[in-house]
Amino acid sequence: MQTTLPVLLTFIMGTFMILMFFMPQFANAESLATRWTTIVWGFALLLGIDSLILGHLRKIRKGGAQSIHSWGLIIAFFATLLWGFFAWWKYGNPFAPQSSFLWMFRYVYLPLDATMFALLAFFIASAAYRAFRARSMESTLLLIAATIVMMGRVPLGGAVFVAFFVAFMLMIGTYMLYESTRYTGFDRFIRIIIGLLFIGVLIPLMNPSYAKSFANFIPGFADWVMQVPNTAGQRGIALGLLLGGIAFSLRVLFGIERGYLR
Amino acid sequence: MNLFFIAQVFVIPVEQPSVRVEDGKAIVSWTRVDTSVSKYDVYRKVEGEENIVRIGETKDTFLIDTTLIPGKTYRYMVRSFAPDDSTFVDSRWSQPVTLQQKQEQAEKRQYILGVIARERFPVLIFLLFFGFLFFYYYNQARMGKEIFIRRLAGLDAIDEAVGRSTEMGKPVVFVHGLTGLDDPTTISAIAILKYIAKKVAMYEIDLIVPNTDPLVLLASKEAVKEGMLEAGRPDVYREENIMFLTTQQFGYAAGVNGILVRERPGATFFMGYFYAESLVMAETAYSIGSISIAGTTAITQLPFFIAACDYTLIGEEMYAASAYLSRNPVEIGTIKSEDVAKVVLIFAIVVGVILASLSQLGIAEHLYEAYKALWSATGG
Numbered sequence: 001m002q003t004t005l006p007v008l009l010t011f012i013m014g015t016f017m018i019l020m021f022f023m024p025q026f027a028n029a030e031s032l033a034t035r036w037t038t039i040v041w042g043f044a045l046l047l048g049i050d051s052l053i054l055g056h057l058r059k060i061r062k063g064g065a066q067s068i069h070s071w072g073l074i075i076a077f078f079a080t081l082l083w084g085f086f087a088w089w090k091y092g093n094p095f096a097p098q099s100s101f102l103w104m105f106r107y108v109y110l111p112l113d114a115t116m117f118a119l120l121a122f123f124i125a126s127a128a129y130r131a132f133r134a135r136s137m138e139s140t141l142l143l144i145a146a147t148i149v150m151m152g153r154v155p156l157g158g159a160v161f162v163a164f165f166v167a168f169m170l171m172i173g174t175y176m177l178y179e180s181t182r183y184t185g186f187d188r189f190i191r192i193i194i195g196l197l198f199i200g201v202l203i204p205l206m207n208p209s210y211a212k213s214f215a216n217f218i219p220g221f222a223d224w225v226m227q228v229p230n231t232a233g234q235r236g237i238a239l240g241l242l243l244g245g246i247a248f249s250l251r252v253l254f255g256i257e258r259g260y261l262r
Numbered sequence: 263m264n265l266f267f268i269a270q271v272f273v274i275p276v277e278q279p280s281v282r283v284e285d286g287k288a289i290v291s292w293t294r295v296d297t298s299v300s301k302y303d304v305y306r307k308v309e310g311e312e313n314i315v316r317i318g319e320t321k322d323t324f325l326i327d328t329t330l331i332p333g334k335t336y337r338y339m340v341r342s343f344a345p346d347d348s349t350f351v352d353s354r355w356s357q358p359v360t361l362q363q364k365q366e367q368a369e370k371r372q373y374i375l376g377v378i379a380r381e382r383f384p385v386l387i388f389l390l391f392f393g394f395l396f397f398y399y400y401n402q403a404r405m406g407k408e409i410f411i412r413r414l415a416g417l418d419a420i421d422e423a424v425g426r427s428t429e430m431g432k433p434v435v436f437v438h439g440l441t442g443l444d445d446p447t448t449i450s451a452i453a454i455l456k457y458i459a460k461k462v463a464m465y466e467i468d469l470i471v472p473n474t475d476p477l478v479l480l481a482s483k484e485a486v487k488e489g490m491l492e493a494g495r496p497d498v499y500r501e502e503n504i505m506f507l508t509t510q511q512f513g514y515a516a517g518v519n520g521i522l523v524r525e526r527p528g529a530t531f532f533m534g535y536f537y538a539e540s541l542v543m544a545e546t547a548y549s550i551g552s553i554s555i556a557g558t559t560a561i562t563q564l565p566f567f568i569a570a571c572d573y574t575l576i577g578e579e580m581y582a583a584s585a586y587l588s589r590n591p592v593e594i595g596t597i598k599s600e601d602v603a604k605v606v607l608i609f610a611i612v613v614g615v616i617l618a619s620l621s622q623l624g625i626a627e628h629l630y631e632a633y634k635a636l637w638s639a640t641g642g
Contacts, residue, residue, distance in 0.1 A: 022378050022386055024371065037444065041477055048476030048506035055505045066524065095316050097305070097341075102316070116512035120538060123545040124566075131569035234561050237577045239607060241559050243600040244578030246389070248446050250396050251585070251596055259453030259584040 007255035014253040053077070080104075145225055152222020158215030165214075166202055173198030273299050275351035276340045281359045283330070288359060290317075290338045291324040299342045303350070309335035309358055330361040391606075395599040403595025411594050416555055416573035417586055420454075420531075423553045424461040427528030433468035433503075434458065435527040437518055437543060438482070439534020439558065440511060442475045446581065447559045451533035452478070452485045453584035454557070458531060459489030463498045471504040472521055474514045479506045515539035519546045532556040532571070533580070536563045544570035557583060 013033070020030035056070035087094040087101035094101040132143045151157040151164070176195030180188045205211045251257035274296040281290050290304055304317045304325045317327050317338075330336065338356040343349070372380040403409055427434050436455050441448050455471065462469040469486060473479040483504050490499045507517035522530065523546065530547040532540065532554065540556075540563040547554040548570055556567035557575030567574045575583060578600065585593035620626040 018389075022382050024379050024382075025373075025377070041442070044476035044480060045509075046476075048473070048479055051479060051504075051506040052508075055502055058502060069520070092313060093315065097314065097316065113510070113512045116516050116542065117538065120542055123541045123570075127541055127545055127548075127566065127569040237561050237564070239604065240578035240600070241561070241581075243392070243603050243607075244581035245446055245559075246392055247396060247596055247600050248450060248581040248584075250393065251593065252446070252449060256400070256593055256596065257453070257584055259456060259588060 003255075003258060007258070011253055011255065014249070145229075148218065149222045149225055152219040152225075157222075158218040161218045162205065162211055162215045166205065169198045169202055273342050273344045273349070273351055275342055276302070276353040278354040279304075279338050279340045279356045281336075281338055281356045283359050283361055286328075286330060286332075286361060288327040288330055288336060288338070288361070289324060290327060290340070290356070292340050292353065294323050296342065298345055300345045300347055301343050303341040303343070305339045305341065306336055307339075307355070309337065314339075332361045335360045392599065392603050395602050396596055399595045399598040399602075400592065402598075403592045407595075409591065409595045409598050411582070411586065411597055414575065414579055414582070414586055416557060416575040416579065417454075417583055419553075419555055419573045420458060420587075421461060423529035423531075423555055424458065424465060424467075426553055428465040428467050430528040431467075432528035433470050433525055434462055434529045434531070435470045435472075435518075435521060435525065435547075435552075436531045436533065438471070438473055438475070438478055439532075439536045439560075440474055440514070440539075441535040443477045443481060445535055447535045448475075448478055450580055450584055451557070452481050454531070454533050454587065455482060456485040456489040457587045459486040460493045463490035463493035463495035466495070466498055468500065468503055470521060470525060470527070472507050472514070472518050473505065474507060474509055474511075476506060479504065511537060511539055512542075515542045518543050522546050522550055522552070526550050527552050530554045532558070532567065533575075534558065535560050536567075538563075541566040541570055547571075 017030065017033065020026055020033075053074070056073050059070040060067050060074070083101055083104060084094045087096070087099040091099045093099070095105070096102065128146070131139065132146060133139060148161075151161040154160075173195045176191050176198065180191035180195065183191060205214060248257065276292040276295060279290050279292040281288050283289075292302075301319050301321050302323075302325075303319045304327075305314050306317050306327065307314045317329075318325055327336075327338075335358045337358050340353040341350045342353070374380055374383050378386060399409070424434055436458060438451060439445075439447060443449065459469055471482050471486065473482060483501065486504055487496070487499050490496055507514050519542065522543070527547075527550075530552045532544060532547075533556070536558050537560065540558070540560070544554060544556060544567055554571040555573045555575075556571040557580040558564060558567060559577055559580050561577070564574065564576060568576075582597050585597055617626070620629070
């Protein structure tokens with residue numbers, strides 16, 4: 001019974017929602033079901049708050065250095081709640097344009113939220129450093145694609161890329177020419193040719209109009225990388241997700257999948 | 263210098279926003295008349311009522327209001343803020359707009375068999391086709407046919423991660439995504455949580471589960487309790503370790519980071535649908551030396567998890583996780599239907615690309631003419 005009833009309820013409500021999708025003329029019934037969810041969620045939120053407050057009260061009772069954080073949470077929680085009620089009573093709506101609660105929301109809460117979001121920049125930098133280390137064929141490709149996209153998306157990125165490209169080719173070319181001095185015969189010849197090729201590629205770039213065309217090519221190429229290979233990969237994953245989602249939903253609907261139940 | 267200061271404080275107001283209603287939403291748009299405006303706040307009032315409600319803020323020149331009630335008439339106003347964010351000027355109120363009652367919208371629709379909306383009929387056909395494949399392979403598996411499923415490294419690593427935590431004497435942290443129980447990803451995450459709870463109970467270590475959705479919190483408590491009961495160790499269950507943090511995205515990220523830094527878990531699992539907070543949490547897990555396993559259906563967050571975590575369940579692997587972990591051949595059988603449907607869809611895409619290309623190049627008309635000529639030549 002502990003499993004049968006939830007499975008039966010899931011089947012009835014799931015089938016009902018699917019039918020409502022194909023029969024939008026009964027959309028009122030669908031919005032009624034959605035409203036039920038909102039009501040249940042509202043009551044569950046009380047349980048959530050209960051879990052949060054009790055958990056921190058327990059930590060305060062236990063004491064220790066960490067309990068200062070719990071004090072902070074409890075004080076901030078009740079101060080916000082009381083302030084919200086006060087603004088509601090005074091202005092009819094806590095978020096009314098002249099409300100002090102709106103001021104608090106705008107100048108205390110939003111900057112804190114934005115600070116957490118801003119930290120993402122540093123986390124991206126550290127994750128990118130690890131991901132871009134060219135240790136394998138895949139990570140090398142990732143590094144090349146990311147460099148092109150980054151250069152193509154920033155102001156003067158094209159010009160920076162040209163400078164980067166010239167420096168890279170010169171470095172490789174010079175290194176190959178230097179290496180050739182350590183060899184003789186055919187090996188030396190091959191290294192000289194490769195070194196000259198790397199440096200020779202740069203000759204057309206001495207013409208300013210060619211250099212400009214090359215710089216302008218980078219943003220377009222970055223767009224192509226994003227729109228073609230990147231979108232193709234994303235659509236492949238999306239296709240799998242769509243089918244996986246339907247199959248999973250059918251398993252849940254027909255009670256084949258019961259991993260989430262008691 | 264003085265002129266610069268004056269220009270900073272005063273902004274030219276938006277004259278009057280224009281509003282159009284589409285798909286039950288009001289799209290409020292306006293023209294940017296002053297480029298120094300730092301942001302716009304949009305306000306709404308219901309015709310005949312005094313109360314003015316702030317809908318939201320934006321730096322763009324439009325905002326979508328999704329909270330309309332059918333039958334009510336609304337007006338909108340745009341507040342332009344100077345760069346110092348404390349000086350603002352208001353526009354005039356927009357022309358009134360009304361969201362039609364749903365019955366009126368329904369009358370305009372066309373139906374097949376009198377009940378099924380015509381524009382959704384192709385979805386029904388695909389669903390029936392997929393449903394047929396699903397039950398075909400379900401029956402095949404029930405009749406004992408062995409169905410192969412490739413190994414999923416991320417799921418195989420769960421045992422290793424929990425074992426490592428045990429050796430280190432550290433807890434395991436399981437982090438849910440931001441979506442609720444109406445998302446299949448969350449249901450799948452709860453099934454994985456139950457499996458982890460079973461493993462954790464066997465090794466007698468702590469399992470900490472922070473939550474952002476109160477309904478997911480309740481489901482998580484039940485799943486952990488049940489998993490530990492199945493392992494024969496209900497005494498390992500600690501209710502205080504499955505806690506609610508906040509419904510706010512970055513508040514949740516800050517809370518999870520705090521737990522990770524204080525508790526220093528040996529293994530961290532990120533399972534569910536994540537947004538921009540994914541990398542903030544995954545990098546913190548890396549920085550404390552925790553082995554991290556992620557699973558998400560959020561395509562935009564996959565690269566972040568792949569870069570920051572040791573193992574990642576990509577997209578549909580997340581949905582297959584529960585069946586994979588259960589080792590139930592019937593559940594695994596249904597996954598086969600996804601592969602067959604995928605082959606059919608890829609074939610349909612290739613045929614569509616060829617036909618579209620033929621049409622674009624004008625070859626389709628020639629082929630049709632040639633076919634007509636051949637038909638008449640054969641006396642058809």
